[in-house]
Amino acid sequence: MSTAKLIIVGPCKSGKTYFANFLASSTTASSGEYYPTKGVRILEFSSATNLPQTGKPVDCEIELWDCSGDRTYEACWPAITNGAQGVLLLYNQDQFEAYEVESFYKDFVGKIGLKEYQCLLIANKKSSVQGRTIPSPIPNVKQIHTDLGQDPDYVRTEFNEFLGRIFSGIKNVQDQEELGIVGNTQ
Numbered sequence: 496m497s498t499a500k501l502i503i504v505g506p507c508k509s510g511k512t513y514f515a516n517f518l519a520s521s522t523t524a525s526s527g528e529y530y531p532t533k534g535v536r537i538l539e540f541s542s543a544t545n546l547p548q549t550g551k552p553v554d555c556e557i558e559l560w561d562c563s564g565d566r567t568y569e570a571c572w573p574a575i576t577n578g579a580q581g582v583l584l585l586y587n588q589d590q591f592e593a594y595e596v597e598s599f600y601k602d603f604v605g606k607i608g609l610k611e612y613q614c615l616l617i618a619n620k621k622s623s624v625q626g627r628t629i630p631s632p633i634p635n636v637k638q639i640h641t642d643l644g645q646d647p648d649y650v651r652t653e654f655n656e657f658l659g660r661i662f663s664g665i666k667n668v669q670d671q672e673e674l675g676i677v678g679n680t681q
């Protein structure tokens with residue numbers, strides 16, 4: 496069983512906690528009330544994916560850190576990002592500022608040296624209005640347009656593909672380390 500630490504972050508009230516709950520349990524319930532996340536909340540769940548190159552199935556254990564986008568908690572961000580292997584950067588496609596998304600990218604992806612493939616941009620929609628296609632605020636980073644009410648299966652499929660890319664990256668690093676150890680002992 497492989498394990499990964501992922502973070503979900505983005506502007507406040509975009510639907511991160513709702514989205515995280517869906518990923519962790521595949522059920523969603525909204526009372527209509529907004530309960531801001533205080534700092535961070537960690538969800539643990541398992542999932543299955545396939546490695547992109549080989550198609551090899553992988554059972555994975557996910558630690559999903561649902562991080563508040565409120566800058567009040569900014570001092571905690573280095574502790575939250577420490578050791579993360581992937582970031583879901585979620586924003587509300589009906590109400591967002593591109594500079595805010597860029598700034599989360601810098602703080603959560605750039606600062607800890609993650610590669611572009613380790614981030615998934617999620618242009619989320621939680622209202623019943625017609626969806627739009629938004630150009631990615633961060634070039635070279637994959638973006639998906641989501642509406643959990645309309646197409647939860649699409650979200651699950653894209654998330655599993657993201658996991659495949661993350662676990663493939665983790666495996667490559669492990670293989671390199673093992674080669675290094677073997678190389679050093681010869």
Ligand SMILES: Nc1nc2c(ncn2[C@@H]2O[C@H](COP(=O)(O)OP(=O)(O)O)[C@@H](O)[C@H]2O)c(=O)[nH]1
Pocket residue numbers: 506507508509510511512513514524525526527528529530531532620621642643644
């Ligand atoms: N019906 C519905 N409500 C949503 C959806 N996403 C978020 N909400 C509601 O919008 C509010 C803010 O969502 P939340 O996930 O707490 O935002 P966060 O601050 O980004 O974590 C909450 O009242 C949620 O229940 C959605 O896809 N459908």
Ligand SMILES: [Mg+2]
Pocket residue numbers: 511512513530531532561562563
């Ligand atoms: Mg939240």
